[in-house]
Amino acid sequence: MTVLSAVASSAGAPIPTVPIPTAPGALPLFGHSLALLRDPLPLLLSLPAHGDVVRLRLGVGEVYVVCTPELTNELLHDPRTFDKGGFFFDRLRELTGNNVASCPHAQHAAQRRRVQPVFRKDRMPGYGRTIVDQAAAVTARWRHDTTVEVFPDMLRIGAGCAAALVFGAAFAPDALERTISDITLYVKGIFTRMFLPPALARVPLPANRRYEQVRKRLRDSVSEIVDGYGTTAHPVGGGLLTALLEPPPGGGAESRDGLVDQLTLMLMAGTESTATTVAWALHELSLDPDLQYRLHSEVDAVVGAGAPCYAHLEHLPLMGRVLTETLRKYPAAWILSRVTTKPATLGGHHIPAGAPIVFSPYLLHRRPDVFADPDRFDPDRWLPGAPRPLRSALIPFGGGTRKCAGDTFAMTESALVLASILTRWSLHPVPGAGVRLAAYGALQPENLRLRAQSRR
Numbered sequence: 001m002t003v004l005s006a007v008a009s010s011a012g013a014p015i016p017t018v019p020i021p022t023a024p025g026a027l028p029l030f031g032h033s034l035a036l037l038r039d040p041l042p043l044l045l046s047l048p049a050h051g052d053v054v055r056l057r058l059g060v061g062e063v064y065v066v067c068t069p070e071l072t073n074e075l076l077h078d079p080r081t082f083d084k085g086g087f088f089f090d091r092l093r094e095l096t097g098n099n100v101a102s103c104p105h106a107q108h109a110a111q112r113r114r115v116q117p118v119f120r121k122d123r124m125p126g127y128g129r130t131i132v133d134q135a136a137a138v139t140a141r142w143r144h145d146t147t148v149e150v151f152p153d154m155l156r157i158g159a160g161c162a163a164a165l166v167f168g169a170a171f172a173p174d175a176l177e178r179t180i181s182d183i184t185l186y187v188k189g190i191f192t193r194m195f196l197p198p199a200l201a202r203v204p205l206p207a208n209r210r211y212e213q214v215r216k217r218l219r220d221s222v223s224e225i226v227d228g229y230g231t232t233a234h235p236v237g238g239g240l241l242t243a244l245l246e247p248p249p250g251g252g253a254e255s256r257d258g259l260v261d262q263l264t265l266m267l268m269a270g271t272e273s274t275a276t277t278v279a280w281a282l283h284e285l286s287l288d289p290d291l292q293y294r295l296h297s298e299v300d301a302v303v304g305a306g307a308p309c310y311a312h313l314e315h316l317p318l319m320g321r322v323l324t325e326t327l328r329k330y331p332a333a334w335i336l337s338r339v340t341t342k343p344a345t346l347g348g349h350h351i352p353a354g355a356p357i358v359f360s361p362y363l364l365h366r367r368p369d370v371f372a373d374p375d376r377f378d379p380d381r382w383l384p385g386a387p388r389p390l391r392s393a394l395i396p397f398g399g400g401t402r403k404c405a406g407d408t409f410a411m412t413e414s415a416l417v418l419a420s421i422l423t424r425w426s427l428h429p430v431p432g433a434g435v436r437l438a439a440y441g442a443l444q445p446e447n448l449r450l451r452a453q454s455r456r
């Protein structure tokens with residue numbers, strides 16, 4: 001690539017910059033919106049061939065996509081310049097206002113301190129018991145040699161675990177189903193609207209009206225729980241809700257709206273992400289009987305005939321590698337956005353202030369020059385002593401100060417749900433089921449059905 005242009009540095013001297021290519025295939029008026037709405041994943045994977053930073057056009061606007069691990073890490077570790085904002089977080093704020101995940105850098109440290117106590121490591125054994133109970137309750141409905149709709153069941157477990165963390169209590173069964181459906185619809189709506197030219201997102205189309213209804217219903221559900229806090233109808237206690245009701249050390253209690261924002265965000269962040277992770281892990285295990293046998297043997301040797309618990313996890317190294325590889329191949333948060341707060345330089349490219357930037361764990365994790373044979377599911381690439389893939393390119397939980405607050409909880413939950421299932425069941429593909437990687441909210445396994453056979 002040639003150096004064709006220059007911008008002035010603060011000292012007035014010109015800084016050479018590298019022009020940023022636009023990805024081919026932009027249509028008049030729509031740009032790349034239609035391709036992104038149809039299936040964004042192939043388009044994302046095609047971008048590194050055009051440059052380290054590539055422009056996509058959305059209607060009349062444009063977005064810069066960062067395509068290398070080095071530049072993505074540079075962006076993640078400079079949150080003052082590359083702040084929260086852009087398409088994804090603008091949509092998220094419509095539902096959850098200014099929360100720990102969406103707030104600007106200047107407010108972040110204080111917000112993070114407020115939520116951090118619920119993620120302390122010493123809380124994990126207690127959460128572990130709830131997670132195992134949730135997994136047992138959902139899989140108790142499975143029958144020997146029958147077909148299981150895996151993803152909906154993993155969503156039930158994920159939402160149950162997130163509710164325990166957020167509210168300190170389980171959902172009533174009808175509220176659970178409604179909330180799962182609303183979260184799934186809303187997150188799907190965020191992704192659709194991200195790629196629409198902004199003017200279309202404001203037109204009162206039926207899809208936009210439905211999005212608004214779901215937004216209101218989700219907030220109302222969370223508000224009801226907040227309003228019922230401490231009454232016998234809502235026996236809550238111990239979760240994020242309790243922590244946020246404590247005034248912070250310097251004073252300034254949370255407003256009711258602020259509380260609802262924070263809780264709604266956490267419920268959303270904790271539901272689909274772990275559900276898709278466990279569902280994809282089960283899919284891959286069903287395709288590789290030897291790997292499933294190895295994992296059964298590991299779990300049997302460590303857990304025995306009882307129920308798994310948090311203390312078992314450090315003795316399940318293959319489980320750890322299976323989950324790491326699942327998060328590489330299927331990173332739930334596959335695309336995220338930022339906005340530049342000032343003119344910035346990224347890899348020699350000049351990016352103006354106020355520009356929307358996108359980075360994609362999915363794009364990085366599937367780069368063949370970074371992860372050899374990236375479509376192959378190979379937990380052993382993470383064996384100690386194996387030729388090390390580039391660790392800094394593995395960013396399922398993001399990085400820097402905005403790294404996922406729930407990463408330890410998510411790994412604990414995913415491992416305990418998998419262990420709970422594997423102690424009792426082996427899972428096998430259903431011929432002709434045709435699982436599809438669907439970039440809706442999280443990367444969902446559409447049409448994932450597995451045959452469950454009891455091991456006991």
Ligand code: HEM
Binds near residue numbers: 112271277333397401
């Ligand atoms: C496998 C499961 C999960 C994945 C892959 C995941 C991924 C991510 C990623 C990539 C980010 C960074 C976003 C950015 O840089 O813009 C993030 C942030 C966050 N996640 Fe997760 N997450 C998972 C589970 C959870 C769970 C279970 C919770 C809590 C219940 C949670 C709560 C959060 C919060 C609060 C943030 C914002 C952190 C901050 O800005 O300080 N996540 N997550």
